[in-house]
Amino acid sequence: MIGIGLLGAGTVGGTLVRRLVDDRSAIATKTGLDLRITKIGVRSLDKARPFEIGEGVLTDDLNAVVDHPDVHLVVELMGGLEPAGDLVLRAIEAGKPVITANKELIAIRGPELIAAASSRGVPLLFEAAVGGGIPIIRPLSETLAGEKITSVLGIVNGTTNYILTQMAEHGTSYGDALAAAQELGYAEPDPTADVTGADAAAKASILASLAFGTWVGRDQVHHEGIDNLSAEDITAAQRLGYTVKLLAIADQTDAGVCARVYPAMLPNDHPLAAIRGATNAVYVAGPAIDQLLFAGPGAGGDPTATAVLGDVIDAAREILAGAQAALRIQFSPGEIVDFGEIVTQWYIRLEVADQPGVLAQIAGAFGDAQVSIESMSQEGRGDAARLIIITHQAKERQQRAAVAALEGLDIVRDVGAIIRVEGPTS
Amino acid sequence: MIGIGLLGAGTVGGTLVRRLVDDRSAIATKTGLDLRITKIGVRSLDKARPFEIGEGVLTDDLNAVVDHPDVHLVVELMGGLEPAGDLVLRAIEAGKPVITANKELIAIRGPELIAAASSRGVPLLFEAAVGGGIPIIRPLSETLAGEKITSVLGIVNGTTNYILTQMAEHGTSYGDALAAAQELGYAEPDPTADVTGADAAAKASILASLAFGTWVGRDQVHHEGIDNLSAEDITAAQRLGYTVKLLAIADQTDAGVCARVYPAMLPNDHPLAAIRGATNAVYVAGPAIDQLLFAGPGAGGDPTATAVLGDVIDAAREILAGAQAALRIQFSPGEIVDFGEIVTQWYIRLEVADQPGVLAQIAGAFGDAQVSIESMSQEGRGDAARLIIITHQAKERQQRAAVAALEGLDIVRDVGAIIRVEGPTS
Numbered sequence: 001m002i003g004i005g006l007l008g009a010g011t012v013g014g015t016l017v018r019r020l021v022d023d024r025s026a027i028a029t030k031t032g033l034d035l036r037i038t039k040i041g042v043r044s045l046d047k048a049r050p051f052e053i054g055e056g057v058l059t060d061d062l063n064a065v066v067d068h069p070d071v072h073l074v075v076e077l078m079g080g081l082e083p084a085g086d087l088v089l090r091a092i093e094a095g096k097p098v099i100t101a102n103k104e105l106i107a108i109r110g111p112e113l114i115a116a117a118s119s120r121g122v123p124l125l126f127e128a129a130v131g132g133g134i135p136i137i138r139p140l141s142e143t144l145a146g147e148k149i150t151s152v153l154g155i156v157n158g159t160t161n162y163i164l165t166q167m168a169e170h171g172t173s174y175g176d177a178l179a180a181a182q183e184l185g186y187a188e189p190d191p192t193a194d195v196t197g198a199d200a201a202a203k204a205s206i207l208a209s210l211a212f213g214t215w216v217g218r219d220q221v222h223h224e225g226i227d228n229l230s231a232e233d234i235t236a237a238q239r240l241g242y243t244v245k246l247l248a249i250a251d252q253t254d255a256g257v258c259a260r261v262y263p264a265m266l267p268n269d270h271p272l273a274a275i276r277g278a279t280n281a282v283y284v285a286g287p288a289i290d291q292l293l294f295a296g297p298g299a300g301g302d303p304t305a306t307a308v309l310g311d312v313i314d315a316a317r318e319i320l321a322g323a324q325a326a327l328r329i330q331f332s333p334g335e336i337v338d339f340g341e342i343v344t345q346w347y348i349r350l351e352v353a354d355q356p357g358v359l360a361q362i363a364g365a366f367g368d369a370q371v372s373i374e375s376m377s378q379e380g381r382g383d384a385a386r387l388i389i390i391t392h393q394a395k396e397r398q399q400r401a402a403v404a405a406l407e408g409l410d411i412v413r414d415v416g417a418i419i420r421v422e423g424p425t426s
Numbered sequence: 427m428i429g430i431g432l433l434g435a436g437t438v439g440g441t442l443v444r445r446l447v448d449d450r451s452a453i454a455t456k457t458g459l460d461l462r463i464t465k466i467g468v469r470s471l472d473k474a475r476p477f478e479i480g481e482g483v484l485t486d487d488l489n490a491v492v493d494h495p496d497v498h499l500v501v502e503l504m505g506g507l508e509p510a511g512d513l514v515l516r517a518i519e520a521g522k523p524v525i526t527a528n529k530e531l532i533a534i535r536g537p538e539l540i541a542a543a544s545s546r547g548v549p550l551l552f553e554a555a556v557g558g559g560i561p562i563i564r565p566l567s568e569t570l571a572g573e574k575i576t577s578v579l580g581i582v583n584g585t586t587n588y589i590l591t592q593m594a595e596h597g598t599s600y601g602d603a604l605a606a607a608q609e610l611g612y613a614e615p616d617p618t619a620d621v622t623g624a625d626a627a628a629k630a631s632i633l634a635s636l637a638f639g640t641w642v643g644r645d646q647v648h649h650e651g652i653d654n655l656s657a658e659d660i661t662a663a664q665r666l667g668y669t670v671k672l673l674a675i676a677d678q679t680d681a682g683v684c685a686r687v688y689p690a691m692l693p694n695d696h697p698l699a700a701i702r703g704a705t706n707a708v709y710v711a712g713p714a715i716d717q718l719l720f721a722g723p724g725a726g727g728d729p730t731a732t733a734v735l736g737d738v739i740d741a742a743r744e745i746l747a748g749a750q751a752a753l754r755i756q757f758s759p760g761e762i763v764d765f766g767e768i769v770t771q772w773y774i775r776l777e778v779a780d781q782p783g784v785l786a787q788i789a790g791a792f793g794d795a796q797v798s799i800e801s802m803s804q805e806g807r808g809d810a811a812r813l814i815i816i817t818h819q820a821k822e823r824q825q826r827a828a829v830a831a832l833e834g835l836d837i838v839r840d841v842g843a844i845i846r847v848e849g850p851t852s
Contacts, residue, residue: 019714023574030639031571032756121747127569133715135565143553143561145457146735148449213456271721274700288445288732289559292722297696302714309572321547322748330458 002316003038005071005096007062007087008078009049012101012128013040015301016075016308017051023404027309033316041065043078057110066091073310073315076100081329085109092116092124097315099126099308107202107218110209111331123318125311130156130203133303134296135310136282140210148284149211149252153422156203158298160196160226160246161189163262165276167234168243174229186278186299197223197261200248207282208250208259214334216250216259220337222260224418233349233417237265243273244419256335258342264422265347340397345374345421347390351414353383358411364410366391369402384413390421429464430741431497431511431522432619433488434504435475438554439466441727442734443477448812453735460744467491469504480768492517496822499741501734511535518542518550523741525734527554528676533628533644536635537757549744551737556582556629559729560722561736562708566636573712575637577677582629584704584724585613586622586652586672588690591702593660594669600655612725623649623711628672633708634676634685640760647764648765649687650844659775659843661811662814666818669699679840680759691773697711736746753794771800771847773816775827777840780811784837791835792817795828810839816847 001130004020006013019026020037028034034400040053041062044080059065066074066087074091076086076098091098092113106113106126117124127137131154131355140152155161159181166177178195179186179371193199200222206214226246237244250259266273270295275281280298285291297303352358366373371394379386391399406412430446432439446453446463454460466479467488492500492513494726500517502524504510510531517524518539519690532539532552542551553563557580568580581587585607592603604621607613617767619625627649634642652672663670668691676685692699697719701707706724711717723729778784785802792799797820805812817825832838 026574027572029758030756040676101429134718135569137571137694138564139561142740143733143736145739146453147732148452290723290729292560294720296718297716306573306714307569310569311573314568330456332455
C-alpha cells in the first residue's frame with residue numbers, strides 16, 4: 001500500500017479523492033498499485049466537503065500530513081506560495097516524493113525545490129502545473145530531451161482563450177465575454193491573474209525552463225494581457241488573415257533564451273489559430289521534430305486530477321522500485337535575452353485628432369525610432385479618427401520608443417491596443 | 427559513460443549516430459549523460475554509410491553487439507521479426523535496457539518481450555514505434571495511467587494520409603497520388619504494408635494494448651486499406667461534410683476492447699479531419715480528460731531519432747539510478763470484442779445496371795440483413811449507373827451480410843468501395 005498525503009481539498013483535490021476511491025480497483029489492475037489517501041490537510045475543518053472520508057483522515061495540521069508515517073508521498077494542491085512551498089520542501093527533505101499542480105510555486109521557487117529534490121533523489125513532479133490534462137511537462141523533459149527545441153508557443157490559459165473566441169466568433173465585447181466566462185465558471189470572480197497574462201507567465205517560465213534547460217524565472221517573463229483589446233481589434237486582425245490569441249512564447253536563439261506572454265496575431269493556418277474556447281494547446285518546434293502540437297482541456301477538476309494521478313502512479317512505482325530518480329533535465333546557466341531585444345511586428349490601434357498633418361507627425365515618430373510602417377489605415381472621421389498601424393519587424397525597444405513618442409503627441413488621444421504579429425506576414 | 431549498442435544503421439539508425447556525435451555536448455549539458463555508440467551491428471559491412479565511425483565499431487556479428495561489455499543498452503532499429511526479436515530478448519536476458527522502433531515486433535511478440543523485461547526489471551522502451559516523433563507511448567502508459575480511456579483514434583500512417591490529402595485537395599486519382607508519394611520518398615517502392623492498412627494495424631495493436639491494459643495482438647486487429655478508394659468517393663464524402671482518413675481505432679465498451687483499421691469518414695469538425703499530408707495525429711478520449719490531440723511528424727529519420735533518443739536518455743538515467751523500472755502498465759486478460767459486433771454506419775459505392783427495379787432489389791437486400799438505409803443517390807445514367815448508399819448504424823456482420831447479398835445480385839456489377847462513417851451524422 002502506498003499512502004498519499006493530500007494538501008488542499010478544493011476542486012482538483014476533491015476530484016482526486018473521489019477518483020482514488022471510485023477507481024481504486026481499476027488503477028490496481030492497470031498499474032499493480034494499491035493507492036490510498038491516508039491524510040488530508042485543509043485550512044478549515046468546518047467546510048463541507050463533496051466527498052466521504054474516514055475518521056481521522058482530515059486535519060488542519062498541515063505539517064502533520066507531511067510527517068505522518070503512513071504518508072509515503074505528498075500531493076500539494078493548495079496553491080499559493082506559502083505555506084505550500086515550505087510544506088513541499090519539508091516533504092522532500094523527509095525523502096517523500098511530491099506531486100504538485102502549483103505553477104506559481106514552481107515558477108518562483110523551482111530551482112531551489114528541484115535542486116533539493118535532485119540532491120536527495122526524490123521525485124518532484126508537476127505535470128498538472130501547465131496545460132491541465134494535456135501531457136506536456138513529461139514530453140518536454142523526457143521524450144524531447146534529445147531535441148534542440150527552438151520554440152514553444154502555448155495557449156495555456158483557458159479563460160482568456162474562451163474570451164477571445166467569443167469576441168472573434170460573435171463580435172462580443174471584452175466585458176461581455178468576460179462576464180460570460182465568469183458565469184460558466186471559466187473565470188474567477190477576480191479574473192486579474194488570467195486577463196493580465198500573469199497566470200500564463202508562470203506557465204511560460206516553466207515551459208521555457210524545461211524546453212531549454214536554462215531556468216527562466218517568473219520575474220524574467222514579460223507579460224501583457226487581453227484586457228485592453230476590443231472586438232474591433234479582433235475583427236481588424238481577421239480582415240488581415242489573423243487570429244488573436246494570448247500566447248506564452250519561449251524561444252531560443254544564438255543570443256539566448258527568452259520567455260514572454262502577450263496577445264498575438266497568428267496566421268489563420270497556424271495550428272494554434274484553430275484552438276477554440278477553453279481548450280489549451282502547446283506547439284513545440286525543433287530542427288528534428290519540425291512541429292508538434294498537444295491540445296486538450298487546460299483546466300478543470302477532472303482533467304487536472306488525471307494529470308496529478310499520472311504523476312502519483314509514477315512516483316509510487318519509483319518508491320516501490322527503490323529508484324533514485326528525479327527530474328530528467330539538468331539546469332545550467334544560460335543567457336536570457338532581454339525582451340527589449342526581441343524582434344516582432346506590431347499592430348497598433350490609435351485614436352487621433354482628425355486634422356491635417358496627423359499622418360505626417362505619426363509617420364515621423366516611427367521614423368525617429370527607426371521603425372518602418374507596413375500599412376496604415378484610417379477608420380471613422382469627424383472629431384476623432386481611428387488609425388490601425390502595422391509596423392515592419394523591429395526590436396521591441398524600438399517599437400516601444402515609437403509608441404512612447406506617439407503618446408507625447410498632442411494629436412494622439414489614446415494608444416488603444418497593441419498586438420504583436422507572430423509568424424510570417426503575407 | 428553509457429555505451430550504446432546499435433542494431434541496424436539505416437535511415438533512423440544513421441540519423442541517431444550523427445545526432446549522438448553532433449549533439450554530444452548539448453545532450454551532456456541538458457541531461458548530465460555521456461552517451462556513446464560503442465558497437466553498431468549491420469547485415470553488410472560493405473555498404474556505404476553516411477556517417478563516420480571509429481575503427482572496430484561496425485560489425486556484422488549482431489550477437490556480439492548485444493554481448494559486448496561496453497554496450498550498456500541496446501537500440502534495435504533493424505525492423506522485422508527476426509533476428510530482431512531474438513536479439514532484443516538476448517539483451518533483456520543480459521539485463522540490458524532495450525529501445526526499439528519496431529512496431530511489428532512489439533505488436534506480435536509484445537507480451538513475451540514485456541514480460542521478460544518486467545520480470546528482470548529491465549526497461550523496454552518503444553516510443554518511436556507509433557507516431558514517429560510524436561510523444562504518445564509515454565503519455566498513454568504514464569501520464570494517462572489513471573484515466574479510464576474510452577477510445578483512441580489515430581492517423582498513424584503518413585503515406586496514406588498524404589495520398590488521401592492529395593485526392594481530397596486536388597482530385598488526384600489514387601494511382602497518381604501513390605506515385606507522387608513514392609517520388610517524395612513517403613511511400614516505399616512496395617507500398618503494400620502502408621496502403622493495405624497492415625502498418626497501421628500493428629500500431630493500433632500497440633495503442634489499444636497500452637490504452638486499455640489488455641493486450642490486443644496484431645492478429646486481432648481487423649484492417650482494410652485505401653487501395654480501392656477513388657477520388658469520387660472522397661468528393662462524395664466532402665459533399666456530405668466529411669473528410670476521409672485511414673484510421674487506427676481502439677475503443678473500450680462494457681463488452682470489451684476492440685482495435686481495427688479502415689478508411690473512415692470523419693465529420694469535418696473532428697480534430698483529426700484537419701490533419702493534412704504526411705503528418706500523424708492521435709486523438710484520445712476519456713471521461714476525465716474529455717479529448718486530447720497529439721500531432722506531429724509520424725515518420726522520417728530525424729523525428730524518429732528524436733523519439734529513440736528520448737528513450738535512450740531515459741534508459742541511461744535508469745541505469746545510473748540503479749532503478750528496476752519497467753513498463754508502467756500491467757496487462758491483464760480482458761474481453762476482446764469480435765469486429766463483427768462493432769456498430770458503424772457504412773458508405774457504399776455500387777456500380778449497377780441502369781434498369782427498372784434495381785433500387786427495389788437493392789433495398790430488399792439491405793432489408794433482409796436488417797440494415798436500414800439513410801440515403802441513396804444515383805449518379806450517371808446509360809448502360810450502368812453508380813449508386814452511393816449511406817446506411818444507418820448496424821453491426822458490422824449485418825452490414826457485411828447486406829453487401830454479400832448485393833454481390834449475389836445480377837444487377838450489381840461491382841461493390842466499388844466501402845467507407846465507414848465515424849462520429850455523429852448530421
